[in-house]
Amino acid sequence: MSTFLPEQSLLTLADTCLLSGHRLSEWCGHGPALEEDIALTNTALDAIGQARGLLQIVAARRGGGATEDSLAYLRDAADFCNVALASATNVDYAHTVLRSMLLAAWQIPIWDAWLTSADRDVAAVAANAAKEARVQWRQARDWVVRFGDGTDESRRRLLAAIDAQWPLCPEMLATPMAGADAAVNQQQWTDAMAAAFADATVPMPALLPAASETVAAAVGSARLARAELLAEMQSLARQHAGATW
């Protein structure tokens, strides 16, 4: 008999993976280089695969005809539980790789904690996801360092991305996740960021209190962006119910 992790936590990570995966998929065919396009699309598929694994679990436990597809494509924006950073817009490649780095560092300790969870279904998803998240972390961090320690232009773009996305991090770090210790995770996350920012030769801003107005404003605009993302992502399923190909 499996002990179930709370649905809210499963949906938080599932929706974070689904929306950040969709954001990465928006680059498909538009990557800065063919090779990078393939690499980024692989990462998008990894993230969407992680979301599927968790959504299948949630759907099975909800019953009543719920499926991974109904949860992904027919749920209203207000019912999504993602951390706000997941839906932040791509803007440019610096914003994209920074978002991936910030998210991956937050996800890794959660997947690691779920690896040994008594919730066996979730542990099975985490086994693969913990490895994939590490690849995402490494690749994104590598790019962030290149942007920061590259040309004046690349550095300017990274600094703009930090300005846009750093205020979203307190909300992410304050999001309660069952089975994971938020305080320990935040410390690990901050340490990992300090090292990455140092390698990128850019200053790491102080984290604002999660309750501050700046954070609330950033989260609000990411929520608006999420509504637009979902309008596009869900349009096909909503217009053509049960469509297959």
Add this chain to the structure above:
Amino acid sequence: MSNAADSKDSRGWPLYQVFIRSKAGLDHKHVGSLHASDAQHAVTLARDVYTRRQEGVSIWVVPSNAITASDPTQKSENFDPMANKIYRHPTFYDIPEEIGHM
């Protein structure tokens, strides 16, 4: 020396040749090439371009311009003369009955 192997792409990224060792294989085999900003980046990209379907457990990349190749126009003079030197193949031994088929 300059040849096609030196070619950089539109971003100025140099070309790398990619070698993959499969799970069962002992040697790295040439699988293709890609452009990357430096060698470490090439390894990262090679993972996604050439090992997506579990093709390998180890990756080597080599800058294409580090490879010196034989001249294709000398192909016939280099290699054709081997064709009539059948004595270089170990085909002139009588194999004892008890060895059987080799």
